[in-house]
């Protein structure tokens with residue numbers, strides 16, 4: 001998979017740091033800062049013993065994320081779970097790796113969250129041992145380390161030097177933070193963690209195209225949406241490794257490669273298909289859903305001369321799919337993105353629409369006839385988030401799609417290790 005330079009720049013790697021119970025645990029606070037400075041996402045598991053040295057509060061202030069401590073915290077097991085904690089990292093770092101942690105790791109023991117996460121790991125694990133020199137040199141520890149190295153665990157340190165205990169010196173000091181950072185960077189850039197794309201493991205749900213609302217079996221009301229933008233978004237998300245479900249209205253476009261497509265016609269069918277496709281990590285609702293449908297479509301073709309005057313069409317409002325999805329408690333996607341097609345005061349109207357619909361982001365575009373957006377290949381958009389509005393330069397719909405899904409991937413990686 002080739003990344004354009006924008007994609008490469010924002011690719012976020014995720015480190016799961018397991019802090020063990022040793023005096024060197026304090027170094028991990030600095031380690032977290034250094035990793036975050038390098039734009040790495042850091043999530044932390046603290047062992048029970050580690051909490052004697054650093055508090056969950058101080059760690060969480062640095063990671064800007066919750067800290068995980070307990071295997072039997074039912075909420076966590078339901079929402080996150082040790083398997084997911086483990087799966088959703090690119091690298092697991094154990095620091096300080098105490099003699100006790102190494103012994104449990106070497107024997108496949110999983111009697112707390114830290115060891116359960118390590119045992120479930122399918123990613124590289126880096127251990128930074130730290131302990132008293134006699135404990136390190138003890139044949140039992142050496143046996144455990146040799147076994148773990150044989151199992152493919154990576155080690156950094158320990159270094160030689162003065163110990164926290166007065167008068168004790170020898171091998172057992174945890175590697176210094178700069179050494180840890182460079183070992184982590186090396187492992188993250190190595191082949192071991194390659195192959196992971198920014199949206200690997202994510203489910204992205206996209207709506208695209210217009211909807212057709214029947215008047216009778218042969219006539220319908222519709223709009224000028226071509227579906228090009230929505231389809232390009234589905235294709236871009238698939239290229240970034242996501243499992244993509246596209247709910248497409250009637251369009252003259254081929255189904256994007258590697259995407260599961262459900263073809264629907266009406267707004268009500270689109271809403272049903274969207275609900276069925278949940279849960280998803282990201283929902284990008286780009287369809288130009290018809291705001292109204294015919295109250296009572298005729299079962300047979302309405303004949304021209306049947307009445308003295310032309311038939312009048314009574315309309316009913318369609319469900320608002322974006323608003324419905326954004327308001328859900330169960331299975332609300334972590335990131336709900338809507339579009340706003342406006343012909344005047346684009347940013348103002350879209351900002352109001354973001355609030356009114358409960359969307360996280362709104363992609364606003366100018367659809368006045370002069371802008372040539374409907375059916376065209378280029379788009380000038382404004383991204384409206386909780387932080388304000390940013391205007392993107394004019395680009396093709398494919399470029400808008402790539403940039404949008406990369407932004408979404410980056411946002412998810414920063415705000416949560418996963419869904």
Ligand code: CTP
Pocket residue numbers: 207267285286287288289290291318319320321322323337338339340341342353
């Ligand atoms: N949308 C939706 N369901 C609807 C209408 C709109 O999910 N019944 C979504 C669109 O997919 C888009 C966003 O809402 O992501 C905004 O669509 P837009 O047509 O600009 O807004 P409307 O709600 O129709 O408001 P108005 O036409 O009054 O500007």
